[in-house]
Amino acid sequence: MSQHVSIDRTRSAERIGRDIETLAGPAYTSSERAICRYAYTDVYRNTLDYFRERLGELGFRVYEDPVGNLVARNRPPGEPVFGLGSHCDSNRNGGKYDGTMGVVTALEVCRLDAELGLGLPLQLISFLEEEGSGFGQMLLGSRIVAGRVTERALRQDVRAIDDGRSFWEHAEEAGYQPSRWPECAAILDDLTGWLELHIEQGRVLQDAGHRVGVVSAIAGYVHADVEVRGRADHAGATPMDLRLDAGTVAAASLLELQRLARRANEKVPTVGTVGEVSLDPGLINVVPGGARFSLDIRGVDDRVVGEVFHQLSGFAHERAGREGMTATVTERQTVPVTPMDARIISALEGAAGRAGEPYTVLHSGAAHDTMSVAGRVPAGMVFVACRDGVSHSPEEEARPEDAAVGAEVMLNAIAATTES
Numbered sequence: 036m037s038q039h040v041s042i043d044r045t046r047s048a049e050r051i052g053r054d055i056e057t058l059a060g061p062a063y064t065s066s067e068r069a070i071c072r073y074a075y076t077d078v079y080r081n082t083l084d085y086f087r088e089r090l091g092e093l094g095f096r097v098y099e100d101p102v103g104n105l106v107a108r109n110r111p112p113g114e115p116v117f118g119l120g121s122h123c124d125s126n127r128n129g130g131k132y133d134g135t136m137g138v139v140t141a142l143e144v145c146r147l148d149a150e151l152g153l154g155l156p157l158q159l160i161s162f163l164e165e166e167g168s169g170f171g172q173m174l175l176g177s178r179i180v181a182g183r184v185t186e187r188a189l190r191q192d193v194r195a196i197d198d199g200r201s202f203w204e205h206a207e208e209a210g211y212q213p214s215r216w217p218e219c220a221a222i223l224d225d226l227t228g229w230l231e232l233h234i235e236q237g238r239v240l241q242d243a244g245h246r247v248g249v250v251s252a253i254a255g256y257v258h259a260d261v262e263v264r265g266r267a268d269h270a271g272a273t274p275m276d277l278r279l280d281a282g283t284v285a286a287a288s289l290l291e292l293q294r295l296a297r298r299a300n301e302k303v304p305t306v307g308t309v310g311e312v313s314l315d316p317g318l319i320n321v322v323p324g325g326a327r328f329s330l331d332i333r334g335v336d337d338r339v340v341g342e343v344f345h346q347l348s349g350f351a352h353e354r355a356g357r358e359g360m361t362a363t364v365t366e367r368q369t370v371p372v373t374p375m376d377a378r379i380i381s382a383l384e385g386a387a388g389r390a391g392e393p394y395t396v397l398h399s400g401a402a403h404d405t406m407s408v409a410g411r412v413p414a415g416m417v418f419v420a421c422r423d424g425v426s427h428s429p430e431e432e433a434r435p436e437d438a439a440v441g442a443e444v445m446l447n448a449i450a451a452t453t454e455s
C-alpha cells in the first residue's frame with residue numbers, strides 16, 4: 036500500500052483559482068456576459084497557448100494532434116504514462132468551470148508531481164470541441180480519437196454553426212491536417228489509465244455535503260425523433276370529434292415519457308426528456324396536421340433505457356393509430372452506458388479515504404470525453420460539487436478548494452495504480 040502524499044491545499048486552491056480566473060478574462064472568451072469559446076477561434080487558440088506555456092515550464096513536451104487535441108507529457112513517446120485531463124471549450128453561454136476546471140486541475144496535478152519530486156509518468160490531454168459549440172457535435176475531439184466518426188462526416192456532414200463551412204475546411208484553415216485524423220488515435224497508445232475531473236452538473240454532492248465524488252458509470256442514452264401525421268383543419272369550423280390533431284399525440288406522449296421514466300427510476304436511475312416539439316403548420320387557427328418531438332432517454336442500465344424507449348414508441352403508435360393518425364419513430368443515436376474501471380474506482384476511493392475526505396460514489400447523467408477514452412484505457416472520473424447543480428450558464432459556480440482536494444485524490448490514485 037502506497038504512502039499517502041498530502042499537499043498544501045491552500046496553495047493548490049490559489050493556483051487553480053488563478054488559472055480559472057485568468058481563463059475567464061477577455062482574451063479567452065468571445066462573449067462579455069459568459070464564457071464562449073470553441074474550436075479554431077482566437078480565444079480557443081489563446082486558451083491552448085496558456086496551457087502550452089504552463090506545461091512547457093514544467094518540462095512537458097507539448098503538441099497538438101492532427102485535429103487540435105492538446106497533448107502534453109513528461110515521458111518520451113512509447114513510454115507508459117497515466118492520462119488526465121478534460122476539455123477547455125465551452126457552451127456558447129457557458130461558465131468558467133465546465134471542462135476548464137478539469138484541465139486546470141490536471142495541470143495542478145502535473146505541477147504537484149514536479150514540485151514534490153514524485154516522478155509520476157503523466158500525459159495531459161485537453162480534448163477539442165467537447166460541447167459541440169463550434170460544429171454542433173458533442174465530444175467531437177475525443178470521438179475522433181476513439182475512431183467514432185467517419186471521414187465523410189468530417190469532410191462534409193459536420194459543419195460550423197457560424198458559417199456552414201465544413202469541419203475539414205476549418206481545421207485546415209487553422210493549420211491542422213484533418214486528412215491525418217486516423218492518427219489521432221495514437222494519443223491514447225501509451226496510457227495505463229485515465230482520469231478526468233469535472234464539475235458534477237447536478238446537486239448530489241451539494242446535498243450530501245461532500246466536496247468530491249467518485250463516478251461509477253456514465254449514463255447511456257437513446258436520442259430519437261417521433262413524427263406524427265394527422266390532418267390540418269380549420270380550428271373554428273372543425274368539430275372536436277372530427278379532428279386528427281397530431282398535437283394531442285405529442286402532448287400525451289410527453290406526459291407518458293415522464294410517467295415511464297419516473298417508474299423506471301424507482302428501480303435504477305433513469306431520466307426522460309422531450310426537449311424539442313414542433314407543430315405543423317404551427318398557426319393559431321389551424322388544427323396541427325403534423326407534430327414532431329424529440330426523445331432523450333438516459334440511464335445507467337441499457338436494458339431499462341431500451342425498455343422505456345420501446346414502451347414510449349409503442350404508446351405513440353397506439354395513441355396515434357387509435358385516432359386514425361400515424362406515428363413514426365426514428366433513432367438518432369444510441370450510446371451504451373460506460374462503466375468506470377473497477378481498479379481506478381477503488382484507487383480513487385482509497386485515496387479519498389486516506390485523505391480523510393468524505394465522498395459520494397455516483398453516476399454521471401451527462402456525457403463526457405471519458406466515454407470515448409474508456410473503450411481503450413481503464414478510466415475513471417472525479418466530480419467536484421457545483422452550486423445548486425447549475426452548469427452551461429455564466430451562473431455556474433464551483434470552488435477551487437474542492438478542486439484542490441480533487442487534485443490530491445487524483446495524485447494519490449495515480450501513484451497507487453502506477454506503482455502496483
Ligand SMILES: [Zn+2]
Nearest residue numbers: 133134165233
Ligand atoms: Zn464539460
